[in-house]
Amino acid sequence: MSSGVSITMSDAAEVLKGSGAAGESLEVRGVSKSFGGLKAVQDFRLSLPPAALYGLIGPNGAGKTTCFNLLTGVYRPDQGEITLGGKSLIGLRPSEIAFTGLARTFQNIRLFGELSVFENVKLACHLRTTHSLAGVILRSGWQRSEEAAIRERARALLQVFRLHDRMDESARNLPYGDQRRLEIARALATGPKVLLLDEPAAGMNPQEKKDLRKLIREVRDVFGVSILMIEHDMGVVMDLCERITVLDYGVPIAEGTPYEIQKNPKVIEAYLGKE
Amino acid sequence: MASLQDRANLVPQSPLAAAWRVFWPLALALLVGVAMQHLVRPNIDAYPSKQILDVGIAIILAVSLTIVNGFTGQFSIGHAGFLAVGGYVAGSITYYGSFALFGSAGATLGTMSGLYGAKADAAFFTGGEGLFLFALLAGGLVSALLGVVVGLPSLRLRGDYLAIVTLGFGEIVRVLIQQTPQVLTSKDAIAAAKPLMVPLSVGGSLGFGNVPKYTSLFWVYAAVVLTLIIAYRLKQSSTGRAMLSIREDEIAAEAMGVKTTYYKVWGFVIAAFFAGIAGGLYAHTIGISLSPVDAGFQKSFDIIIMVVLGGLGSISGAAIAAAIVTYLPELLRTPDTLMKFAVVGVPMLVIGIALLGLAGRPDHKSPEKKRGHDPRAFPRFVIGLGVIITGLSLLAFLAKRFGINLSDYRLILFALALIVMMITRPQGLLGVRELWDGALYRPLRDFFTARRHKGGTA
Numbered sequence: 001m002s003s004g005v006s007i008t009m010s011d012a013a014e015v016l017k018g019s020g021a022a023g024e025s026l027e028v029r030g031v032s033k034s035f036g037g038l039k040a041v042q043d044f045r046l047s048l049p050p051a052a053l054y055g056l057i058g059p060n061g062a063g064k065t066t067c068f069n070l071l072t073g074v075y076r077p078d079q080g081e082i083t084l085g086g087k088s089l090i091g092l093r094p095s096e097i098a099f100t101g102l103a104r105t106f107q108n109i110r111l112f113g114e115l116s117v118f119e120n121v122k123l124a125c126h127l128r129t130t131h132s133l134a135g136v137i138l139r140s141g142w143q144r145s146e147e148a149a150i151r152e153r154a155r156a157l158l159q160v161f162r163l164h165d166r167m168d169e170s171a172r173n174l175p176y177g178d179q180r181r182l183e184i185a186r187a188l189a190t191g192p193k194v195l196l197l198d199e200p201a202a203g204m205n206p207q208e209k210k211d212l213r214k215l216i217r218e219v220r221d222v223f224g225v226s227i228l229m230i231e232h233d234m235g236v237v238m239d240l241c242e243r244i245t246v247l248d249y250g251v252p253i254a255e256g257t258p259y260e261i262q263k264n265p266k267v268i269e270a271y272l273g274k275e
Numbered sequence: 276m277a278s279l280q281d282r283a284n285l286v287p288q289s290p291l292a293a294a295w296r297v298f299w300p301l302a303l304a305l306l307v308g309v310a311m312q313h314l315v316r317p318n319i320d321a322y323p324s325k326q327i328l329d330v331g332i333a334i335i336l337a338v339s340l341t342i343v344n345g346f347t348g349q350f351s352i353g354h355a356g357f358l359a360v361g362g363y364v365a366g367s368i369t370y371y372g373s374f375a376l377f378g379s380a381g382a383t384l385g386t387m388s389g390l391y392g393a394k395a396d397a398a399f400f401t402g403g404e405g406l407f408l409f410a411l412l413a414g415g416l417v418s419a420l421l422g423v424v425v426g427l428p429s430l431r432l433r434g435d436y437l438a439i440v441t442l443g444f445g446e447i448v449r450v451l452i453q454q455t456p457q458v459l460t461s462k463d464a465i466a467a468a469k470p471l472m473v474p475l476s477v478g479g480s481l482g483f484g485n486v487p488k489y490t491s492l493f494w495v496y497a498a499v500v501l502t503l504i505i506a507y508r509l510k511q512s513s514t515g516r517a518m519l520s521i522r523e524d525e526i527a528a529e530a531m532g533v534k535t536t537y538y539k540v541w542g543f544v545i546a547a548f549f550a551g552i553a554g555g556l557y558a559h560t561i562g563i564s565l566s567p568v569d570a571g572f573q574k575s576f577d578i579i580i581m582v583v584l585g586g587l588g589s590i591s592g593a594a595i596a597a598a599i600v601t602y603l604p605e606l607l608r609t610p611d612t613l614m615k616f617a618v619v620g621v622p623m624l625v626i627g628i629a630l631l632g633l634a635g636r637p638d639h640k641s642p643e644k645k646r647g648h649d650p651r652a653f654p655r656f657v658i659g660l661g662v663i664i665t666g667l668s669l670l671a672f673l674a675k676r677f678g679i680n681l682s683d684y685r686l687i688l689f690a691l692a693l694i695v696m697m698i699t700r701p702q703g704l705l706g707v708r709e710l711w712d713g714a715l716y717r718p719l720r721d722f723f724t725a726r727r728h729k730g731g732t733a
Binding site: 142144 | 289296531
């Protein structure tokens, strides 16, 4: 990944300009969720300003992915408030939350394996379409125009993510690192304001991780989206994130800049145990 | 903000082209229908025409089920329920409608109707045919409405649980039809019956055979063409991708903004509509007496076999499988024809084995192998096809020798075919691909490119 990327990225930005990726902040206050007697997340709070790059870390089983599932509507919080640009997301279906502007990737990659790379990204543009089913069956002019716009947007995104030369392959046939990047491209295609990345660097080799860091930063800069990421690789987190929240046993135990987090005794204790 | 629309607005639109896209499928449907009725039908015997007609109806059924089972990935095993509902509704409308409009239930065939053609002096289009067309659409619409009813449970259920609901639906339809009163066969009987009960008098378990016989190769193949075009347009659209994404991964689809329940219900509705149309065509076919069995599990299973063999999600695959599954019992009845298949099957076997030898062993570290390309895939396909064809002719030979009627065992053969298919090619004949997809022919390409590659490094 050399400078070639930034060139295509700005080209693509022209196509993708204002694709919904406008600055709005995500506010999470006092969100809790328990499963039976297990308190999975307690009093989770977060304030994600526009175009921010924040991290969510914690030991295994700390409830990080549960937080993502609460934000994206997979689970409904027992209490607390989640707003995006002032609009409450509580009680909305995941598809409605995606429409509001929250897109995510998955820890265990969830691509549409049988569909091609191109189709995966085109599908993610679907929620922004306005044509009717009658338009599909009659192939109305507007339906064709929107399909053309979808193709254009998907192609631009795939170029940004350097997946365009494999766009007709089935998603499942891509190498692992490419699948991770395709998931990010697909999430971006929904036109989000906030992007949630669940362990984007998992399973990547050092070179891929290095490329990924650059890519994530560029995505934030060019598209203007806020990014919240769960990541275990401290190199990636500390390098990328402006602020970090640490979860332990479902409770946020620390919040601050990477430097503050590294020095925080509670965080060190959570990761390494007490002496 | 609405950037997709902004970009879409930049795409030039032509009203003329849009009108053409509405017009050509209709024109093609008419053209194919007329060709079937006036070029094909007069040149073949009555019996094969009936078979060709059956194949057409099977294609509509299989393609409609593809939309539910193949696109949205919901496993429906009650599809025959929609067929029966469409058939009974349409049949009741034409039968009692004919009494009301024309005074008797006889068909008034125009030149396009009737499997064996109309009289030479028949009108081009009669009132009876108008009623028939209306009844077909009404049957489809009522069936589609029931599709909503069956689709709604899929809001909560998936997989096996939904399958059980659809099974229950088919059985409910079957039992309800069984309870209907006898067919009213005269004007007096109709006048004497309660008006509300008249259209419901469809014969119960005795069957409903008095439906006027309008169905012809014209109507069936016009419907086939429209069904295929609409299903294909659906598959090739954003909406179709939304349906396919549900099948691939419902959670991810929902996270990408696909209203999964909405599309699942729509899948049921569209599928039910076409199944209802197929039912209407079936009900008006000569020699057919609609009966509650048509809503039963056996019939549903026949359609599922077609869809699974053809490849879940492939329109052309379902159509091909529908033709094979409908026509194969006929072949099984005539072992002499089947035996001649060896002429094709044996050479295919020999050529396939020879090609496999040429392909050699793939280098496990080669980039082709890594990317799922295998030069042996194509020879294996040829051998597989050869085995099937040779096997069939061998079977015919044995059956003839021992005096067995193979068509009695057709269900065993289909079950066997399903088992073999699931083991050797679980994605079905064509997978999600269509016959004209380039990717389908990759094994062929791999075979030739890999050989060149091997030559370079050996």
